[in-house]
Amino acid sequence: xxxxxxxxxxxxxxxxxxxxxxxxxxxxxxxxxxxxxxxxxxxxxxxxxxxxxxxxxxxxxxxxxxxxxxxxxxxxxxxxxxxxxxxxxxxxxxxxxxxxxxxxxxxxxxxxxxxxxxxxxxxxxxxxxxxxxxxxxxxxxxxxxxxxxxxxxxxxxxxxxxxxxxxxxxxxxxxxxxxxxxxxxxxxxxxxxxxxxxxxxxxxxxxxxxxxxxxxxxxxxxxxxxxxxxxxxxxxxxxxxxxxxxxxxxxxxxxxxxxxxxxxxxxxxxxxxxxxxxxxxxxxxxxxxxxxxxxxxxxxxxxxxxxxxxxxxxxxxxxxxxxxxxxxxxxxxxxxxxxxxxxxxxxxxxxxxxxxxxxxxxxxxxxxxxxxxxxxxxxxxxxxxxxxxxxxxx
Amino acid sequence: xxxxxxxxxxxxxxxxxxxxxxxxxxxxxxxxxxxxxxxxxxxxxxxxxxxxxxxxxxxxxxxxxxxxxxxxxxxxxxxxxxxxxxxxxxxxxxxxxxxxxxxxxxxxxxxxxxxxxxxxxxxxxxxxxxx
Numbered sequence: 319x320x321x322x323x324x325x326x327x328x329x330x331x332x333x334x335x336x337x338x339x340x341x342x343x344x345x346x347x348x349x350x351x352x353x354x355x356x357x358x359x360x361x362x363x364x365x366x367x368x369x370x371x372x373x374x375x376x377x378x379x380x381x382x383x384x385x386x387x388x389x390x391x392x393x394x395x396x397x398x399x400x401x402x403x404x405x406x407x408x409x410x411x412x413x414x415x416x417x418x419x420x421x422x423x424x425x426x427x428x429x430x431x432x433x434x435x436x437x438x439x440x441x442x443x444x445x446x447x448x449x450x451x452x453x454x455x456x457x458x459x460x461x462x463x464x465x466x467x468x469x470x471x472x473x474x475x476x477x478x479x480x481x482x483x484x485x486x487x488x489x490x491x492x493x494x495x496x497x498x499x500x501x502x503x504x505x506x507x508x509x510x511x512x513x514x515x516x517x518x519x520x521x522x523x524x525x526x527x528x529x530x531x532x533x534x535x536x537x538x539x540x541x542x543x544x545x546x547x548x549x550x551x552x553x554x555x556x557x558x559x560x561x562x563x564x565x566x567x568x569x570x571x572x573x574x575x576x577x578x579x580x581x582x583x584x585x586x587x588x589x590x591x592x593x594x595x596x597x598x599x600x601x602x603x604x605x606x607x608x609x610x611x612x613x614x615x616x617x618x619x620x621x622x623x624x625x626x627x628x629x630x631x632x633x634x635x636x637x638x639x640x641x642x643x644x645x646x647x648x649x650x651x652x653x654x655x656x657x658x659x660x661x662x663x664x665x666x667x668x669x670x671x672x673x674x675x676x677x678x679x680x681x682x683x684x685x686x687x688x689x690x691x692x693x694x695x696x697x698x699x700x701x702x703x704x705x706x707x708x709x710x711x712x
Numbered sequence: 713x714x715x716x717x718x719x720x721x722x723x724x725x726x727x728x729x730x731x732x733x734x735x736x737x738x739x740x741x742x743x744x745x746x747x748x749x750x751x752x753x754x755x756x757x758x759x760x761x762x763x764x765x766x767x768x769x770x771x772x773x774x775x776x777x778x779x780x781x782x783x784x785x786x787x788x789x790x791x792x793x794x795x796x797x798x799x800x801x802x803x804x805x806x807x808x809x810x811x812x813x814x815x816x817x818x819x820x821x822x823x824x825x826x827x828x829x830x831x832x833x834x835x836x837x838x839x840x841x842x843x
Contacts, residue, residue, distance in 0.1 A: 348722065392757060458724075462717075462750055465806075466791045466805055469778050469780075474778055481819070526778060526780075577805060
């Protein structure tokens with residue numbers, strides 16, 4: 319049997335397209351939905367079995383991202399999703415690799431193009447071809463909410479959380495202060511010299527009540543990268559490796575940022591449960607959790623998914639909070655985001671969480687080094703673009 | 713600022729055309745009767761392409777909201793996520809009128825009304841059941 323995980327082990331089982339026309343009378347989103355539905359119908363795979371979804375977004379002019387397709391077609395079981403760059407065969411190649419790797423069982427890979435006003439002289443005369451005013455409108459919904467100032471759905475989701483589960487501003491404070499306190503021990507953190515206490519947090523000006531500037535990550539200039547290879551190859555390299563135990567994405571049903579930001583927990587849970595199912599681990603097995611914190615409110619729902627505790631995170635945070643150290647310790651043991659997260663270290667949009675997990679598992683975390691951690695869980699994402707992994711020490 | 717939306721497409725044009733007549737035209741699947749907002753070219757439930765537009769009753773309940781602070785120091789304005797009574801999680805995002813920021817509460821009963829913004833009609837919701 320071949321050791322190659324792709325050769326003779328991956329097949330294309332369905333194809334589909336939309337009409338191809340100079341003037342289809344369809345939006346770019348509708349064209350993507352036509353192609354995806356037709357491909358799935360052609361394959362005979364039931365809608366519920368589709369669990370991989372990949373598209374091209376960052377092309378000359380925006381198309382739509384996987385979240386739009388998942389929401390529009392009720393694809394509620396996605397555990398691998400991806401948004402890549404042209405040429406559009408990229409998305410198929412990524413799907414093949416994803417299936418080969420066992421990241422998903424049935425992947426749909428799509429791309430759609432549209433004759434926007436900036437790509438065709440004739441199109442400039444057609445009002446239906448006006449390209450988005452904001453360059454980033456991957457669900458095509460921004461114009462529907464312009465009249466109320468393009469509101470932040472995430473913040474409305476937290477307001478709903480407060481109403482439904484009794485969550486309080488103090489609970490976000492524990493997340494923020496934990497990350498800022500750990501950030502003081504990270505010599506590279508943008509806030510390495512700027513402590514924040516719970517009193518500071520509660521006194522901060524509420525810019526979008528009840529949220530303050532402390533709830534948002536700090537914009538910085540920075541780049542980060544990781545090098546990935548097989549475990550077999552890694553064994554031949556001089557450095558210390560960290561193994562990938564499992565990786566996943568998560569997309570479920572409603573996800574539109576402006577209208578439907580209330581179900582992030584479902585998507586986060588799809589991802590987390592996949593990691594647990596692939597490994598047999600659960601939260602209690604982790605020695606470190608690096609939890610996405612582009613906004614503190616996102617951490618709240620990620621934590622609920624990690625600990626399978628929807629609506630109970632307020633109480634769990636109170637149990638985990640140590641006022642003496644100004645840090646969180648979940649289940650009396652597990653620390654969160656020892657590099658300070660995006661809130662303390664600065665915003666590279668989540669890759670810092672991966673780097674810190676690697677440092678801790680290799681024993682390279684300097685003065686904030688944990689005692690021989692074996693397993694680390696990393697989450698990234700502001701629904702509907704989510705990624706996560708479990709890493710382990712060799 | 714120019715009146716109306718920055719971009720209209722095949723999926724949103726019925727919605728925006730309705731606004732100029734002070735009608736809330738929401739997409740609705742004609743095959744399975746599922747409401748679809750934001751509007752899409754097919755039904756997320758049954759995948760039918762038969763999307764029409766209908767007007768809901770205009771009654772709703774506040775699902776969540778944001779307070780937008782007034783830089784000049786006046787009363788904050790309220791942006792509501794209004795769940796219409798026609799269908800669970802059928803949400804319209806719109807200004808909330810007739811209630812102050814310190815009195816607003818999730819669960820408040822709301823009724824559709826219309827306001828002018830830069831010379832264009834946009835939907836809003838007023839607290840209380842009376843229209």
